[in-house]
Amino acid sequence: MHSRTATVIGYVLGFALLFVIWHLASQYLVSSVLFPSPFPVFERGWVLLEEGLLQESVWASMRRIIQGFLLGSAIGIPIGLAIGSFRPVRLLLEPWTEFFRFIPAVAMITVSVIWFGIGEESKIFLIAYTTVFVVVIATAAGVGAVGRDKIRAAQCLGANKLQVFALVALPATVPYILTGMRLAMANAFVTIVAAELVASNDGLGKMLWDARLFMQVEDIFVALISLGLLGFATDRVFRLLIRAFAGRFNPTM
Amino acid sequence: MVAFVELDGVGMTFRGRTGAYEAVRDFNLELSEGEFFCLLGTSGCGKTTVMNMLAGFDTPTAGQIRLEGKPVRGPGADRGVVFQGHDSLYDWLTARDNIAFGLRLRGMGARERRAVADRFLNMVGLTGQGGKHPSELSGGMKQRIQIARALANDPRMLLMDEPFGALDAMTRAVLQAELSRIWSENRKTVLFITHDIEEACALATRVGVMKRGPGGTLKAVVPIDLPFPRERTSDAFMASFRQVHELIHAEIHPHA
């Protein structure tokens, strides 16, 4: 309880300090209309909120991230489990993962727009693409890292192969899967902004692009802060989940 | 009459990048039901290798292991294992659910499982601690959970690989006394590995001393015919200790 209060106070002070430094920098270091102080940015953010425009952009981006992310995880987790559990599958699929993970999702934007148009599908495809390989690799590594004694203990308590998998390998891998998803989520933010900058009718990336066209510097900063806060919030959720599953929580019984 | 456990000319040769290494050669031993056999030897002589073969984790490259006349093929619920470290506990389960793991595999209902698990928690002196996770338990408590987990599954025999090796001297003495008490009550067959001579003499009905590897094998078996609980300061205990000590000493200083 005490440490949680301390954490919250730390965050509040940390953010406050960031804004103070930002304000001072905008006043004394680079006083230019191109680098506004936080106050006009907050004012602008408030206006955009009242008009409902900010929520619209945030929701457009988050919806794509969540859909693509869930799709990518749903594909990546079983593949990762299979690669980690069965040697032939690993030998067969490892070249794929090793090949595709070096083709970043932003490089796939053009081809995905050609295939899927500039609607939702192309973004969901890109987010799923960027998610899937990270999740596959983390999941497979997790299966490989299950302690030998954990499996042996189950065997001499009478577990068959299926039980060893479902009751030992799988729960022991959950923290690795969540860690992979956490990394993938960071990639998803990169990818969605890039995709929306290039080809989109809405979302935070589009907002950034439009603001540049019309030289609305405050709008740019509102979009940037929104991205930071959204990323921060999702990452906290994952950290809580990982801590819950890795230590004390009981996901199976 | 066939012995309960027979190790018959058992050998194990590991083949790796550095070539072949014969860890165990021509290991012969018969265990009768209900005895507490301590396997004693210097580090690296092949104790764990022998246990792994008896547990069914590894297949001997020579000879045969039989349990009640039947050759051992792979691990099974008839041989409960307590591992050297405590990495074998399931971090995501409570102490109680760890203990009940084997019962759950057999499809026992939740309520019955809980009752059995609580009985074994009491037996290892952890009454009321069943809701904690392994990360919240001390090293000694974790080894107690391992022992309770193996016992709750009601195996025919218990294999223990230096279960108290990583504990401080006081905790070790407490757990030795508890294990001895539990064994006196249920008289399960135990193969207990240790490199602590006093521990072996305090617990065992027979102590087997191994010769150093390569080609580690059983060098001598010393029966300890003393009543339980053992008086560690008694002359008879000292005599057994000295006898085993001399056998071990010859292994540590082979040319002395």
Ligand SMILES: Nc1ncnc2c1ncn2[C@@H]1O[C@H](COP(=O)(O)OP(=O)(O)OP(=O)(O)O)[C@@H](O)[C@H]1O
């Ligand atoms: N998988 C393996 N591959 C190759 N050599 C092995 C393997 N396992 C054990 N050995 C070797 O076999 C010998 C016996 O090992 P073992 O683990 O049985 O010793 P131990 O008596 O249990 O020792 P300790 O008291 O230190 O636990 C050692 O020399 C070891 O290096």
Ligand SMILES: [Mg+2]
């Ligand atoms: Mg060993």
